Amino acid sequence: MKVKLKVWRQKNAATPGRFETYDTPELNPNMSFLEMLDVVNEDLTTRGLEPIAFDHDCREGICGTCSLVINGKPHGPHRGVATCQTYLRSFRDGDTILVEPFRARPFPVIKDLIVNRKALDRIMQAGGFISVRTGSAPEANSLPVPKEAADLAMDAAACIGCGACVAACKNASAMLFVAAKVSHLGLLPQGQPERYRRVVAMVEQMDREGFGACTVTGSCEAVCPKSISLDFIARMNRDYAVALFKGVGARPGRAAAVPA
Amino acid sequence: MSAWIRLLRSSLGLKYLMAGSGLVLVGFVCGHLVGNLQFFLPPPVINRYAHFLQSNPELLWGVRLILLVLVGVHIGTALRLWALNRAARPQPYASPATAYGSTLASRTMLLSGLMVAAFVLYHLLHYTVKVESLNGTPLAFHQLREPATGHADVFAMMVAGFRVWPVSLFYAVGIALLCLHLSHGVAAMFQSLGLRNPVYAPLIQRLARLLAVVLLVGYLSIPAAVLLGRGQNYLRRVVEHTAAALAPTPANPPAAH
Structure with missing residues (x-):
């Protein structure tokens, strides 16, 4: 499957950002949303373009590092899962997906989709x-x-x-x-x-x-x-x-x- | 920082003010309905009740002042929270506003609240101050007097007011907005004051919706009854009696200008 990504790009907190649209390479529907971004970034890098900066760490839904507002909803379309456990099978081939950073005054953008x-x-x-x-665990x-x-x-x-x-x-x-x-x-x-x-x-x-x-x-x-x-x-x-x-x-x- | 400053400055303190003032105002909305439902009893009952209130100005103005202050607190706090909330997201999302898990009533509290405030202002000018140009009828409300006692005839005034259908329609819209506001507000009040736990949270939600429906049906039953004909004969008698009392007769000459 392939999708069209409309992604927020912003160099740093001081520079105004804008949306850029990218056509993804061929994707596996069982990829997580973050794996899809990895594939897109690989493609951008080989084409000499700046990869999309996004937050991620454990990729198993327990660290709270990944973010993203996907089509208007934080962490994508499902209930009770983080972006890292949102899979491309939840989208349709050819979809345009809007990806934005979390928006709040206390969360200034650091770069692209990463907020502080x-x-x-x-x-x-x-x-x-x-x-x-602290020290050794007390008797329970x-x-x-x-x-x-x-x-x-x-x-x-x-x-x-x-x-x-x-x-x-x-x-x-x-x-x-x-x-x-x-x-x-x-x-x-x-x-x-x-x-x-x-x-x-x-x-x-x-x-x-x-x-x-x-x-x-x-x-x-x-x-x-x-x-x-x-x-x-x-x-x-x-x-x-x-x-x-x-x-x-x-x-x-x-x-x-x-x-x- | 003292507890009072915290109450006025912290976001939670402001929510307590919203909830506390809202609680008393909801109490008034319920009490006002009970008073108004005396419309379905014979006319002297509600007229006697109105005369009781009017003849106790200390009580009446005491309550009015408290309500006025609470309305001020409720609206003022709402606007302060609105400003804080807007400042918290200077850059909006590009994607259309989504309503994940939220109801229309919860997302439009400020709008419905301000519209209800405008309606209340109109309602006061209509039936309390009796600005006759708002009646939509040639009948002057302040001239309607109960034939037996000569006191202000509230029953006749309600009939005269609501039989003008645009007035009833406007009233219905105002009440509907109030009930939309309360369907969320009453439940949120418990939440803001911390009076909610997993055991009775669903009960509170149902109670808020039930209260909104009861208030809607209760308040709308009055204009509906008037439009269906209740009190028309009584109003005619009061108007005839008033006209006879005001008519220039040898015993009652018109005032010289």
Whole structure:
């Protein structure tokens, strides 16, 4: 099969970008979308053209590095998979496929389809941790965790931090990401000591980065490659409200430790 | 930062303001419907209720002021969030806007909300301030008096207002937009306040839609009943009584100019 690719090309953050259209070489329908881009790039390189820059790493749906908005949907046409596990058999021979980078003010384009998602890292640095001594694993039964809490925390921890929720949201809101991270730690006993300080610090870092607010459209949940539930956002909203009632403030020392 | 500053500055705080003000306003929408449904009882009932409200100005204006402030908070916060949200995506996508997993109501909250605000303004001018040029009928609303008591006749005013079909149609559009807004807004309110978990999340969604349908049917039943003929005879009697009372008679001469 062959497809026509309409791809966003942009030299760097300072240069304006534009769409370029490429006819692909012959493709195997069982290639992943990223493998297709590899083949296209090989072809571009042999023709002396600049290959298309795109983010990728594990290519098995667990690292959260791949991105792309394919025909208007982050991570392509299917539910619950990342771009790396989207295959060409999901498209028809001769299709024109529109490929864009994730669009959000906190995600500036680095080159072509690669955007800078460090804003999400800074949110994690603001509160996405627990302060315990690391070392050898403690005896598992010394800290009882209810099965329901463990399951729910695991559902939240499935977030790979790819930023598709931001890309899909009409407000470019990062609430689903932040909610997953807040809930993952807040549901477990190890996360309790910093539970309310964490939610305040992470939400405020999210606001500082310039992400939008939640209108509860549910688009984030629909495009999330890990199908993270909107219920976690409600959980984060509840924790933040409780933190306000408790008068919890981010420790100045902690906030200052966050690199700008 | 104090809790108050957080409430006014953080994106979550703004959502609490939206949800909190929305909650009270939805309460008013429900209460207003219950009051209005007295239209289906004999005319003296709703007239007595209206007179009760009008004769307690402290209560009436207290509630009006609270509602006005909350409408201000609701719209002001919505516009602030809208500005923040727009700034968060300076470059739009080239592909047409997609609606993955989202409903029309959820994507058009600001638009439906502002249209409802415009409708509420019209509705207030029509039935509360009684700007007679908005009636679409030669009957002057402020002259309609209940024959038995001489108090303002709200029943007759509702009949006189809604029997003008373009008025009823405009009213129906306003109510439909309000219900579209609430079908999403009520569910989102629970979400924003964190009052939702996987167990009763589907219940909240259904409750929001059910409430929207109940409000739609309830509010539209009144103009529908008027257009089907309810209260026409009563209105004629009130108009005749008013005309007789206003007619220049030897005992009641017209005021000299």
